[in-house]
Amino acid sequence: MMHENKKKRILIFSLTYHPYVGGAEVAIKEITDRVNPKEYAFDMVTLRFDEKLPKVERIGNITVHRLGFTTNAPKISDRRIPVTAKFAKILFPFTSFSKAVSLHRKHAYDMTWAMIANYAGFGALLFKYAYPKVPYFLELQDGNTLEQVKSRQPILRLIWPFYKQIYLKADFIKVISSFIEKLARGVGFKGPVEVIPNAVDVAKFYAAVPIETLVELKARFGKKMGDIFLFTASRLVLSRGVEDVIRALSFLPPNVKLLIAGAGDAQHQLEKIAKDSGVGERVFFAGHISHSRLPVYYKISDIFVRASIVEGFGNAFVEAFASGIPVVATPVGGIPDFLFDPDRNPNKPATGLFCQPRNPESIARAVERYISDPALSAEVVQNARALAEEKYDWNTIARDMKEKIFAPLTEV
Numbered sequence: 001m002m003h004e005n006k007k008k009r010i011l012i013f014s015l016t017y018h019p020y021v022g023g024a025e026v027a028i029k030e031i032t033d034r035v036n037p038k039e040y041a042f043d044m045v046t047l048r049f050d051e052k053l054p055k056v057e058r059i060g061n062i063t064v065h066r067l068g069f070t071t072n073a074p075k076i077s078d079r080r081i082p083v084t085a086k087f088a089k090i091l092f093p094f095t096s097f098s099k100a101v102s103l104h105r106k107h108a109y110d111m112t113w114a115m116i117a118n119y120a121g122f123g124a125l126l127f128k129y130a131y132p133k134v135p136y137f138l139e140l141q142d143g144n145t146l147e148q149v150k151s152r153q154p155i156l157r158l159i160w161p162f163y164k165q166i167y168l169k170a171d172f173i174k175v176i177s178s179f180i181e182k183l184a185r186g187v188g189f190k191g192p193v194e195v196i197p198n199a200v201d202v203a204k205f206y207a208a209v210p211i212e213t214l215v216e217l218k219a220r221f222g223k224k225m226g227d228i229f230l231f232t233a234s235r236l237v238l239s240r241g242v243e244d245v246i247r248a249l250s251f252l253p254p255n256v257k258l259l260i261a262g263a264g265d266a267q268h269q270l271e272k273i274a275k276d277s278g279v280g281e282r283v284f285f286a287g288h289i290s291h292s293r294l295p296v297y298y299k300i301s302d303i304f305v306r307a308s309i310v311e312g313f314g315n316a317f318v319e320a321f322a323s324g325i326p327v328v329a330t331p332v333g334g335i336p337d338f339l340f341d342p343d344r345n346p347n348k349p350a351t352g353l354f355c356q357p358r359n360p361e362s363i364a365r366a367v368e369r370y371i372s373d374p375a376l377s378a379e380v381v382q383n384a385r386a387l388a389e390e391k392y393d394w395n396t397i398a399r400d401m402k403e404k405i406f407a408p409l410t411e412v
Helices: 023-033 083-107 119-130 146-152 160-168 178-187 202-206 211-220 242-251 267-276 291-299 315-323 360-372 374-391 394-409
Strands: 008-013 040-047 056-059 062-067 111-115 136-140 172-175 193-195 228-233 256-261 283-287 303-306 327-329
Touching: 008 083, 008 119, 023 040, 023 062, 023 111, 023 315, 023 394, 040 083, 062 083, 083 119, 111 119, 119 136, 119 160, 136 178, 146 178, 160 178, 172 178, 172 394, 178 193, 202 291, 202 315, 202 374, 211 291, 228 242, 228 291, 228 315, 242 256, 242 267, 242 303, 242 360, 256 291, 267 283, 291 315, 303 315, 303 360, 315 327, 315 374, 327 360, 360 374
Parallel strands: 008 040, 008 111, 040 062, 111 136, 136 172, 172 193, 228 256, 228 303, 256 283, 303 327
Antiparallel strands: 056 062
């Protein structure tokens, strides 16, 4: 164990990392970037999806060690990865464990941090078996129920007793919503659980964007005076309900259009749904947009809509809060933790409107309510931005992570 006057060292297990990012990967970087590097040092073991990426790289405050077979420029965003990379993914629990042991002999880690109970979680579990005295911290961000996880990966039914140990051997679990806390308890975890949500760089998403940049992007998608752009940012899979938002356009005036940022296996299917619904010319697929470019897309849009079927938290909703556009969402997973509908939550300041899952007409009604009631839209925007600043700013979350997790678990 390290002396008190030395910085604490934390080893992170994460299946993916920059430049391939979702909410979990963004959370790791935003948190570690805000932790004093004189107090904590971070290493990470992750999968090397692209042969062009270095095997070892410093990203922010993390030294990233990439492992596994390499391939050339895979399409990670839509999960169509080559066979070699899939094989490397299956082996990741063992390769990450082996690398972790080597790094531990050099650095003597004070704690491990597993991002999600997946292949990375298995690697962290093996490390816990080998070094039981090193605290093991598990972070959960996936909003799928246990049955949904089993159906998505049938092999888990065969190894369920072992898979459960990813949860049960943890010294501490952090979840990003109260919904996921219930999932962790459902596995049988009896230890401490802390709900610390994901967040947003409020200043970045609230900041003004140069007029010429907005004009250029509006021109790219043909946005004219009087057009109302719905916006959704999501991996294009059917669990995000993008198809329902597309179908909702047929219940809305022709000046209401949909801008979709994201890539995924379902894109061709979604394009067909748009065409078959008679709204093909009103739907714009922007493709994968880097996280640094997203604020501009929010700024040219009028209403953010995501009709999720499954949602652990949903960073994009809070990004919309910070950007200043009203939100339509479904009351699933962790969303009710922060989105308060004036009808469903009359005693709380309204921060958005709910629609029903798998119900395009319900989505359309919520959109029409914003359009017909500018005062409601303004109220929602004001309340939502205030909530983002108060509870969902990365500076606040990083402080909570340090005080509630890093400091207690790395104490001598």
